[in-house]
Amino acid sequence: MSEIETTTPTPPTPVEKKKRNKGQFVFKEYIINQELSIGQKVGTDALLVAGYTCISKYKPYNLLKGNENSKNNQLNKLVFEEPDTPYDYNQGKNHNEIINYDEEEEGNENWPKYILDIGTGTNVLSIMMGQRFRKSIINSIDIDDSAIAQAKINIDTIFKQGKSITDRNYLFHTAIQDFKPNNFIIPTNNDNKDDDSVNNVILKHVHGIDLEKNEITIPLLLKQGKSYTPSVDGYYDLIISAPPYFPTDPVNDLVVSNMQENRRVARHTHTLTMDDLVQSVKRLLRPDIGLFTTIVSVPDPAIDLELAAQNHGFICLEIIDVSDTPQSKIIRKMYTFKLPSISVNNQNNNNNNNNKNENNKTFTYGETVKRNFAIYETSIKESTIRNHRKHSNQYKWMLNDFCNHFLKEEFLTK
Numbered sequence: 001m002s003e004i005e006t007t008t009p010t011p012p013t014p015v016e017k018k019k020r021n022k023g024q025f026v027f028k029e030y031i032i033n034q035e036l037s038i039g040q041k042v043g044t045d046a047l048l049v050a051g052y053t054c055i056s057k058y059k060p061y062n063l064l065k066g067n068e069n070s071k072n073n074q075l076n077k078l079v080f081e082e083p084d085t086p087y088d089y090n091q092g093k094n095h096n097e098i099i100n101y102d103e104e105e106e107g108n109e110n111w112p113k114y115i116l117d118i119g120t121g122t123n124v125l126s127i128m129m130g131q132r133f134r135k136s137i138i139n140s141i142d143i144d145d146s147a148i149a150q151a152k153i154n155i156d157t158i159f160k161q162g163k164s165i166t167d168r169n170y171l172f173h174t175a176i177q178d179f180k181p182n183n184f185i186i187p188t189n190n191d192n193k194d195d196d197s198v199n200n201v202i203l204k205h206v207h208g209i210d211l212e213k214n215e216i217t218i219p220l221l222l223k224q225g226k227s228y229t230p231s232v233d234g235y236y237d238l239i240i241s242a243p244p245y246f247p248t249d250p251v252n253d254l255v256v257s258n259m260q261e262n263r264r265v266a267r268h269t270h271t272l273t274m275d276d277l278v279q280s281v282k283r284l285l286r287p288d289i290g291l292f293t294t295i296v297s298v299p300d301p302a303i304d305l306e307l308a309a310q311n312h313g314f315i316c317l318e319i320i321d322v323s324d325t326p327q328s329k330i331i332r333k334m335y336t337f338k339l340p341s342i343s344v345n346n347q348n349n350n351n352n353n354n355n356k357n358e359n360n361k362t363f364t365y366g367e368t369v370k371r372n373f374a375i376y377e378t379s380i381k382e383s384t385i386r387n388h389r390k391h392s393n394q395y396k397w398m399l400n401d402f403c404n405h406f407l408k409e410e411f412l413t414k
Contacts, residue, residue: 112237123151287341
């Protein structure tokens with residue numbers, strides 16, 4: 001009797017991941033240059049908090065009774081309530097069609113008027129905000145020289161391409177603790193310090209950066225009766241930040257002290273603690289209808305952020321627990337906060353989270369909502385692409401209007 005021949009199955013050859021230019025991050029509508037940004041290049045945290053913020057579930061219009069099926073709320077449901085809905089790659093390949101936008105309805109056109117990006121880095125958050133909120137004026141702030149230089153390149157480059165994305169973006173070089181929206185350089189013979197124009201002369205902000213596009217865009221704003229900062233009352237309707245979150249001391253930590261300064265500032269909290277951040281947001285966020293969104297690591301500084309927010313009177317509307325895969329531990333938390341004009345402790349218990357918009361219609365904020373979000377479907381060990389994993393449906397739906405780096409995953413099983 002002859003022996004039965006046995007063969008060992010050959011494992012599939014991993015597909016090589018195509019090398020990308022690390023000096024750029026390619027979006028559907030634009031390219032973010034990051035060759036100067038040693039401190040913080042475009043990463044997953046930035047994409048997540050920008051994508052999450054752009055859903056804008058908690059903007060006043062979406063909370064009104066009867067608007068449950070707005071485009072924003074539909075996307076929120078798809079991402080967080082129906083996370084297993086298969087992603088439509090044909091939808092993703094159609095760059096001319098977006099799935100999340102603001103319907104042209106009464107009461108849905110005036111929010112957010114002003115957006116503040118704290119710690120802008122390459123300016124990626126602001127640019128994504130500019131793509132999503134086409135009428136908003138955006139102020140971007142950073143303390144680091146190289147970040148400001150990189151942001152300036154990205155803003156002007158995209159503007160020169162004729163895209164209405166960065167035309168409303170204005171850049172400021174300062175620490176957020178020192179920033180005041182109405183801090184203009186005023187002619188000595190004029191006492192009006194609360195406007196960005198005096199006798200039709202454009203005033204320069206103390207911390208403002210001279211962008212090439214400003215020569216065109218600021219006069220246009222002036223003709224429309226608008227300011228490039230919220231100089232009248234100093235409040236922003238939306239504040240977003242992907243702050244530094246490694247709580248280390250550069251004085252006592254040799255590893256941190258030996259880092260390049262811009263990388264150390266971008267990643268470590270010694271120049272911006274969570275309490276510093278929250279205090280600054282409290283000073284600049286419009287009470288009641290303004291929103292603050294951010295992303296931090298766990299357990300630190302998430303605990304510090306939550307404590308600071310509570311101590312300064314913020315209400316946490318939503319917490320998103322972010323994990324690498326559906327089965328893995330939580331690695332990040334995303335938050336949406338609001339700041340009530342009346343202390344929570346002083347509000348009537350029966351109307352604790354109610355508010356009214358400009359049309360005097362009541363909307364309700366309710367208890368803190370908690371959601372889960374997985375970045376990938378599988379771990380790196382399970383992936384069939386070397387050094388790459390298939391992103392989750394949640395991730396792809398949320399970033400559909402912005403990104404195309406996951407379209408190559410269409411025919412992957414893992």
